[in-house]
Amino acid sequence: MNRFALGDIVVLKKQHPCGSNTWEITRTGIDFGLRCLGCGRRVMIPRTRFERLVRKVTKAAAPPDGGR
Ligand SMILES: [Zn+2]
Numbered sequence: 001m002n003r004f005a006l007g008d009i010v011v012l013k014k015q016h017p018c019g020s021n022t023w024e025i026t027r028t029g030i031d032f033g034l035r036c037l038g039c040g041r042r043v044m045i046p047r048t049r050f051e052r053l054v055r056k057v058t059k060a061a062a063p064p065d066g067g068r
Pocket of ligand 1: 016019038039041
């Protein structure tokens with residue numbers, strides 16, 4: 001079972017230089033892609049590191065559109 005899915009919003013223990021610590025998941029796998037909700041910057045970090053940094057997960061509000 002996958003704890004994390006595309007579009008989920010995560011709060012990390014690590015704060016981005018812009019002051020936000022809230023990120024959207026843009027990619028899952030061995031590496032996770034994250035987009036900062038403060039400034040829009042995208043980063044990639046290894047899954048193992050990501051899992052240690054996560055403080056809170058908010059599932060995506062809307063389910064994906066018909067699996068398209
Ligand atoms: Zn930022």
